[in-house]
Amino acid sequence: MHHNTEYHLTDKVLIDRVLRGDTRAFGAIIKNTENLVAQIVFKLIPVSEDRKDIAQDVYLKAFHGLSGFKFQSKLSTWIAQIAYNACLSWIEKKKPFLYGATSDDEIYFEPTNTTRHGASNDNESEKRVFEKELTGILRREIDLLPPVYQTLIILYHHDSLSYEVLSQITGLPTGTVKSYLFRARKMLKEKLLSKYKKEAL
Amino acid sequence: MNHSHPSESQIQEYALDKSNCTTEDIVHIESCAECSAGVKTYLLLFTKIVEQPTPVFEFDLSTLVVSQLEHANSRLSADHFVAGFLVIFSSCSIGIPLFIFRNNILYMFNDVPPFFIYSILGSTSVIVIAKILLMFKKYQNQIRLLNFK
Numbered sequence: 001m002h003h004n005t006e007y008h009l010t011d012k013v014l015i016d017r018v019l020r021g022d023t024r025a026f027g028a029i030i031k032n033t034e035n036l037v038a039q040i041v042f043k044l045i046p047v048s049e050d051r052k053d054i055a056q057d058v059y060l061k062a063f064h065g066l067s068g069f070k071f072q073s074k075l076s077t078w079i080a081q082i083a084y085n086a087c088l089s090w091i092e093k094k095k096p097f098l099y100g101a102t103s104d105d106e107i108y109f110e111p112t113n114t115t116r117h118g119a120s121n122d123n124e125s126e127k128r129v130f131e132k133e134l135t136g137i138l139r140r141e142i143d144l145l146p147p148v149y150q151t152l153i154i155l156y157h158h159d160s161l162s163y164e165v166l167s168q169i170t171g172l173p174t175g176t177v178k179s180y181l182f183r184a185r186k187m188l189k190e191k192l193l194s195k196y197k198k199e200a201l
Numbered sequence: 202m203n204h205s206h207p208s209e210s211q212i213q214e215y216a217l218d219k220s221n222c223t224t225e226d227i228v229h230i231e232s233c234a235e236c237s238a239g240v241k242t243y244l245l246l247f248t249k250i251v252e253q254p255t256p257v258f259e260f261d262l263s264t265l266v267v268s269q270l271e272h273a274n275s276r277l278s279a280d281h282f283v284a285g286f287l288v289i290f291s292s293c294s295i296g297i298p299l300f301i302f303r304n305n306i307l308y309m310f311n312d313v314p315p316f317f318i319y320s321i322l323g324s325t326s327v328i329v330i331a332k333i334l335l336m337f338k339k340y341q342n343q344i345r346l347l348n349f350k
Contacts, residue, residue, distance in 0.1 A: 023270045030263040035255060042256035055258060059266040088343050138249045148344075157250040182210055189242050 011075035018066055026066075030059055033076045037083045039159060040169075043150040044087035047094075054090055058083045073168050080169045084151070091147070134192075141191045149184035156181055206236055216243035 014032075017025035037058055041051050062079050069078060142150055148170070155161045155169070163181075167174045207215075207226045215222050215230050216239075222230075230236040299306065310318070 023267050026270065027263040027267045030266055034258065034262050038256045038258055048259075051258070052260060055262055056266055056269070059262070060269065063266075063270060092339075092343055134245075135249050135252050138246070139253055142250075142253070153250065154253070157247055158253055158255070182213060185213055185243065185246065186209055188246055189239075192246065193242065 012071070015066055015069060015075065018063070026059075026063055029062075029075065029079075033079045036076055036080050036155075036159060039154055040080060040083045040151055041087060043154055044084075044147045045090060050090060050094075054083075054086050058086050061086070073165075077165050077168050080155075081171070084169050084171075134196075137195055138188065138192065141188055144191075145184055145187060149180055149187070152177060152181050153184045153188070206233065209239075212236055212239045213243055216240045216247065 014025050014029050018029065034055075037055060041054055041058075045051050045054060058079065061082050065082075069075065073081075142153065145153070152166055152170070155166055156163075161169075163174050163177050166172075166177045170177065172180070207222075207229055211222060211226050212230065215226065219227055230240060
């Protein structure tokens, strides 16, 4: 498939094609990077209507700034940086709403909130239900962390980004990224332990 | 066995990559039930974070943006023409008088008292410094906002 091969072209080739006026190549760049952008936008922006505007804005900014991209990082890192900064600007503008807003992630995530209600009595099923429950609890606990902690912990552990890449995306020094991640992990561990007895874990 | 427990950051480091830990810490953690439990909790935490569902935009972002770009491209030539005209017009408005009066420009400042020039330079510097401080304060506010809900 032409489209599939397009998604696997290198950053350089795709950028050259976009700069020569091939907007379809920019579509491939979007497909290649939108998961990373979604992670950032979903973690920092609790209002779903605004996510659409921000996501579009991120890519329009990336398109217009593409000629200035100097390959000092991966293209995905650069776009993630734009996304992070766009989210910061949104937070700055909509501060009052942020505190009262509730995340409507439930609509877009697979449901993880399983209860023991439908589980059979055998140990294996119970274990699976417990594991699912734990994933759901952890998701809610991550959502309660400060936004920058949420973003860092998900990008580091879920998307396997390095400290250096996280530092480039957020503009924070690597030491600060490490320290924030340490605190975030510790907070999550303590919250999990307070929900479940140590023996259960 | 070392009786003082390794710090929380060392326990985290062990769970992340034990090759970064000292032999002393490794020996302690592997023989201490409390520290091993801490490591197990972290490992479970990391596994569960990996299992978190990936968020997906509920719209086709690629189609949405590309269609906007194509629409913008059709308007681009007209915008380019207007922008080009404005650039040329502004350059001419500034450049032509400068060229015509190039021999007299320096004389314009002869009668300006030095105090006046210094006050202009001074006030400009104050404004620039104030702007930089404001930018720095804004940056700090953004970081504070992100760190504490």
